[in-house]
Amino acid sequence: MRTYYIDNANMTLNIYTVNMIKSKDKYHHGNLRNTLIEIATELLAEDGAHSLSLRKIAQKAGVSHNAPYMHFTDKEAVLAAIAEAGFRLLSVEVETAINQVKKDTEKQLIAASCAYVNFALAHPHHLQVMFRHYDAEKYPNLIQISQASLDQLLKIVEAGQKNGSLIAGNPHEITKTIWALVHGVAALSIAYESKMMLSDKNSTEEVVNTFVQLLLNGLSKGV
Amino acid sequence: MRTYYIDNANMTLNIYTVNMIKSKDKYHHGNLRNTLIEIATELLAEDGAHSLSLRKIAQKAGVSHNAPYMHFTDKEAVLAAIAEAGFRLLSVEVETAINQVKKDTEKQLIAASCAYVNFALAHPHHLQVMFRHYDAEKYPNLIQISQASLDQLLKIVEAGQKNGSLIAGNPHEITKTIWALVHGVAALSIAYESKMMLSDKNSTEEVVNTFVQLLLNGLSKGV
DNA sequence: ACCTGAACACCGTTCAAGT
DNA sequence: ACCTGAACACCGTTCAAGT
Numbered sequence: 121m122r123t124y125y126i127d128n129a130n131m132t133l134n135i136y137t138v139n140m141i142k143s144k145d146k147y148h149h150g151n152l153r154n155t156l157i158e159i160a161t162e163l164l165a166e167d168g169a170h171s172l173s174l175r176k177i178a179q180k181a182g183v184s185h186n187a188p189y190m191h192f193t194d195k196e197a198v199l200a201a202i203a204e205a206g207f208r209l210l211s212v213e214v215e216t217a218i219n220q221v222k223k224d225t226e227k228q229l230i231a232a233s234c235a236y237v238n239f240a241l242a243h244p245h246h247l248q249v250m251f252r253h254y255d256a257e258k259y260p261n262l263i264q265i266s267q268a269s270l271d272q273l274l275k276i277v278e279a280g281q282k283n284g285s286l287i288a289g290n291p292h293e294i295t296k297t298i299w300a301l302v303h304g305v306a307a308l309s310i311a312y313e314s315k316m317m318l319s320d321k322n323s324t325e326e327v328v329n330t331f332v333q334l335l336l337n338g339l340s341k342g343v
Numbered sequence: 344m345r346t347y348y349i350d351n352a353n354m355t356l357n358i359y360t361v362n363m364i365k366s367k368d369k370y371h372h373g374n375l376r377n378t379l380i381e382i383a384t385e386l387l388a389e390d391g392a393h394s395l396s397l398r399k400i401a402q403k404a405g406v407s408h409n410a411p412y413m414h415f416t417d418k419e420a421v422l423a424a425i426a427e428a429g430f431r432l433l434s435v436e437v438e439t440a441i442n443q444v445k446k447d448t449e450k451q452l453i454a455a456s457c458a459y460v461n462f463a464l465a466h467p468h469h470l471q472v473m474f475r476h477y478d479a480e481k482y483p484n485l486i487q488i489s490q491a492s493l494d495q496l497l498k499i500v501e502a503g504q505k506n507g508s509l510i511a512g513n514p515h516e517i518t519k520t521i522w523a524l525v526h527g528v529a530a531l532s533i534a535y536e537s538k539m540m541l542s543d544k545n546s547t548e549e550v551v552n553t554f555v556q557l558l559l560n561g562l563s564k565g566v
Numbered sequence: 567a568c569c570t571g572a573a574c575a576c577c578g579t580t581c582a583a584g585t
Numbered sequence: 586a587c588c589t590g591a592a593c594a595c596c597g598t599t600c601a602a603g604t
Contacts, residue, residue: 190569307530
């Protein structure tokens with residue numbers, strides 16, 4: 121590659137090099153990848169996953185319909201990158217929500233759950249792309265980053281077990297139970313336009329609080 | 344419509360009518376709709392939702408790529424029909440599972456939950472199509488039928504409240520909590536190839552049992 | 567290295583036409 | 586009524602070519 125430059129260094133190449141510097145913005149040098157992800161995320165939020173096309177993304181970025189292939193092997197890779205960005209955003213929102221309440225296990229669990237459901241309601245198409253099925257071998261980063269929210273819950277659970285507010289037992293199983301409940305609420309809320317899980321008279325916070333409280337206190341009648 | 348037949352009854356139409364009767368199978372008269380749904384479900388299971396096309400379905404059914412439009416307004420309508428069939432199948436499997444155990448609330452809840460998760464694992468692409476977002480006004484039947492599993496859970500919950508095994512309180516909220524947990528387990532199992540929620544050493548039944556038990560007994564430490 | 571234009575085999579959908 | 590063939594505007598992806 122380097123030899124190529126030296127061997128072919130000529131007038132034409134010099135002009136090209138100048139153009140590279142001059143038109144940094146126009147040609148997105150070194151930045152096109154991020155630009156494409158940003159634009160794709162916008163289009164996703166506006167029109168949904170089914171009408172998201174590489175060609176539209178490229179057009180809106182001002183590049184040819186082929187430029188994305190310089191940064192992504194195929195459309196699936198773009199979706200994976202969008203999903204990855206989504207998990208990062210979700211993680212930040214959950215973390216912020218947790219930090220805004222006192223160091224109380226119950227309050228933290230509810231705050232994290234609300235943040236998760238609110239993210240889903242605010243970015244339904246994004247959540248859909250985040251929880252598509254991806255080849256774990258192809259996108260190891262994605263799988264890893266997607267566990268961030270799970271780890272955030274795990275921390276709360278382990279702290280709760282230490283301070284005596286949660287039952288003993290495998291903390292991973294407990295964490296997964298909470299996650300499944302919260303993810304289920306989020307997914308079903310999206311599928312049914314909030315009509316099924318949420319209600320008009322109660323806020324999302326109140327409804328999520330009800331679900332989490334039922335999980336904390338249990339559905340079985342104490343003897 | 345009827346007038347049209349009478350007014351235009353001629354030789355040509357008679358030949359066509361004969362063809363209609365002769366080639367009932369070939370032209371799927373009155374049955375093409377169901378054939379298309381069946382084939383679509385097969386293709387969905389094999390290749391996933393993203394590569395399901397109306398043209399492929401039509402081709403496999405032996406009709407022109409345009410014939411489906413006689414029975415469905417667009418691709419979305421086909422997906423809705425596939426989803427509807429899926430909910431009917433899920434409902435049958437859940438009902439069967441419930442009937443195979445004693446009239447014990449806990450056992451019934453676990454049986455129903457297992458049936459739900461097993462359906463998801465057996466038909467991951469189908470579940471994906473079932474829980475896409477559909478316009479409730481366009482497909483009222485779909486929304487209605489999709490509530491069948493919820494109603495099945497509700498029955499168990501109400502019986503459990505009556506026989507004293509479940510806590511008092513709004514049965515709908517309790518039912519939704521169970522559904523959200525089970526749906527969350529199903530959805531996350533699919534997204535992560537069962538690696539996240541399920542385990543290699545334990546059966547699906549054992550894992551689902553753990554989750555449901557945690558919900559029944561609660562995560563909070565009793566005082 | 568990075569980007570483009572032409573080309574390929576596919577889509578969903580519409581419409582005039584056939585039986 | 587039910588189905589077909591041609592046509593349209595889109596896709597994702599590949600490849601030779603440009604700077």
